[in-house]
Amino acid sequence: MPKLSLKIAYPIIIAGLFVIVAFVAFNYGTLTRDFYIIFFLLIVYIFLFGFATGQNFSSPVRKLLKSADSLSKGDLKSRFYLESKDELGELARVFNKIADNLQESRSETEMMEKSVDIKVQARTQPLEETIDALEQKIRNRTFEIQKTSTELEKLQKQTKLREMESTELKNQVNKLKEELNKGKNKKVSKLTEKEPPVWSKSDWEK
Numbered sequence: 001m002p003k004l005s006l007k008i009a010y011p012i013i014i015a016g017l018f019v020i021v022a023f024v025a026f027n028y029g030t031l032t033r034d035f036y037i038i039f040f041l042l043i044v045y046i047f048l049f050g051f052a053t054g055q056n057f058s059s060p061v062r063k064l065l066k067s068a069d070s071l072s073k074g075d076l077k078s079r080f081y082l083e084s085k086d087e088l089g090e091l092a093r094v095f096n097k098i099a100d101n102l103q104e105s106r107s108e109t110e111m112m113e114k115s116v117d118i119k120v121q122a123r124t125q126p127l128e129e130t131i132d133a134l135e136q137k138i139r140n141r142t143f144e145i146q147k148t149s150t151e152l153e154k155l156q157k158q159t160k161l162r163e164m165e166s167t168e169l170k171n172q173v174n175k176l177k178e179e180l181n182k183g184k185n186k187k188v189s190k191l192t193e194k195e196p197p198v199w200s201k202s203d204w205e206k
Helices: 003-026 033-072 087-194 200-206
Strands: none
Touching: 003 033, 033 087
């Protein structure tokens, strides 16, 4: 049983028992067995009445605590209704009013956030379009640069091939020159190896 129920039930039970004990003490000599049975039933009734009264008073408080716990966890629809004109009823009305104010505040905050989001989107949309256009230009320029670099690479390869061909042609020309020089040298050496002509006397006279 909750502590609040016990705090309410204990004084009622103690007061009832005190009255019964006092009555028995003052009328001890005149009491019969039937009165003792009645006293026993009264004691049982006092216990039951005390606990029932404690439960009756503590039950609304427990419900209010449960609603307050739900409200603290973010459930702004949590309400506590108690149709009574005492302090508990007034407390329930104050609690519901606080919950209503919190719910209205949240609704206003959500509406403000939505309006701010709409304004931000309206302002950022032109910026996003500008950024998209710039990105498209960058992609186009990048494609052109890649295309140009590819063409340059092809030109470089062609230039290298032509350089290699020209080098090979030069080598062939040099070989031909060397072969021609060798041929000339051979002819000269053959001419020098021949014996000089012998002139006769008749040849001199002529």
